[in-house]
Amino acid sequence: DAGVTQSPTHLIKTRGQQVTLRCSPKSGHDTVSWYQQALGQGPQFIFQYYEEEERQRGNFPDRFSGHQFPNYSSELNVNALLLGDSALYLCASNVFGLVDWHYGYTFGSGTRLTVV
Amino acid sequence: QQQVKQSPQSLIVQKGGISIINCAYENTAFDYFPWYQQFPGKGPALLIAIRPDVSEKKEGRFTISFNKSAKQFSLHIMDSQPGDSATYFCAAATYNQGGKLIFGQGTELSVKP
Numbered sequence: 001d002a003g004v005t006q007s008p009t010h011l012i013k014t015r016g017q018q019v020t021l022r023c024s025p026k027s028g029h030d031t032v033s034w035y036q037q038a039l040g041q042g043p044q045f046i047f048q049y050y051e052e053e054e055r056q057r058g059n060f061p062d063r064f065s066g067h068q069f070p071n072y073s074s075e076l077n078v079n080a081l082l083l084g085d086s087a088l089y090l091c092a093s094n095v096f097g098l099v100d101w102h103y104g105y106t107f108g109s110g111t112r113l114t115v116v
Numbered sequence: 117q118q119q120v121k122q123s124p125q126s127l128i129v130q131k132g133g134i135s136i137i138n139c140a141y142e143n144t145a146f147d148y149f150p151w152y153q154q155f156p157g158k159g160p161a162l163l164i165a166i167r168p169d170v171s172e173k174k175e176g177r178f179t180i181s182f183n184k185s186a187k188q189f190s191l192h193i194m195d196s197q198p199g200d201s202a203t204y205f206c207a208a209a210t211y212n213q214g215g216k217l218i219f220g221q222g223t224e225l226s227v228k229p
Contacts, residue, residue, distance in 0.1 A: 004159070033215050042122070042205050042219030043160065056216050090159050094215055105215065107159030 002027060004108035006091050012114045013081050021076040021111045025093030029104065031055075032074040034066060035090040037110070043090055049074050050096045078113075086115045120208050122220025129227050135193040137223045139206035142187065146208040150217070151180065151191045154203045163204070164191070167211070196227045 005024045013019050025032050031050045035043035045058035049068035068074045072093075078085055088110040095104055122139045129135045139149075147168055152160035166173045166180040166189065173180045179192040193200055206220040 031215060033217075035217075040222070042120075042207075042222050043217070045216050045218070048215050058216070092159075092215075096215075105162065105217075107161065109157065109159050 004029075004091055004093050004106050006089075006108040006111050008111060009109070010112045010114075012116060015081055015083060015115055017081050018077065018079045019081060019113060021078075021089050021091075021113070023074045023076070023091030023093075023108060025072050025074070025091075026104075026106045029093035029095055029106070030072050031094050031096040032068060032072065033092045033094075034074070034076045035092065035107075036060070037088040037090055039087070046076070081115045083115050086113060088112050120206060120218050120220040122206050122223060124223060125221065126224045127226070129196045129225065131196065131198060131227055131229050133196050133227075135191075135196045135200070135225055135227070137191045137204055137206070137225075138188065139190065139220050140186075140188045141208050141218075143208070143218075144187070145210050146218075148209045148211045149180070149182065149189050150207050150209075151178075152205045152207060152219075154205065154222075160205060193225075196225075198227045198229050201225055201227050 007022045033048040034046040037043040047057040048055045052068045063079045065077045090110045091108045120141050150165035151163045153163045154160040164175045164178045168184050177194045182189045204223045207217045209217050
């Protein structure tokens with residue numbers, strides 16, 4: 001049973017460019033959340049997608065946007081990249097609305113983005 | 117008010133010792149407190165979690181202690197092993213929001229043989 005898969009694993013971009021990161025949720029999961037983890041810091045919640053809509057959003061600028069597809073996979077897009085966007089981007093998935101949603105909350109291994 | 121503060125930043129423990137990591141929160145709406153373990157190159161994995169209606173939860177060598185009045189909770193790792201060397205994160209969430217976790221800054225644990 002495949003867990004959460006993210007691609008690519010590593011990426012180098014130049015300031016001002018745009019980037020798209022991809023996430024496939026764990027089989028049976030319908031909700032995807034994205035987190036940014038700067039070096040030496042805890043993950044920070046970016047946003048959550050369910051039924052192809054953004055359901056919750058953290059304190060991130062509009063340069064960060066996302067999309068969820070009918071097969072529940074998701075993309076994170078970041079425009080006008082800044083040096084400070086360099087981080088590990090994590091995707092997590094779960095089943096929406098379950099009382100015990102947290103037990104199935106599964107993270108992928110992340111995409112390491114470096115902005116130069 | 118959304119912050120979760122974690123200490124210490126790093127911890128070195130001898131094999132067989134007890135590792136203790138502490139966290140504090142401000143938002144009284146939080147009602148779910150998990151701990152995650154992260155190895156290099158991997159995403160965080162759920163270790164153990166607690167709801168505020170209990171003061172302690174134990175799973176194997178891992179115990180969460182929860183103090184609702186002080187808005188603090190801690191992770192104890194008994195009989196620490198070199199394989200426990202990893203970064204540990206506490207987190208908090210509002211249970212009915214279903215999926216938005218607020219993480220602490222992390223503790224890098226090193227267990228020496």
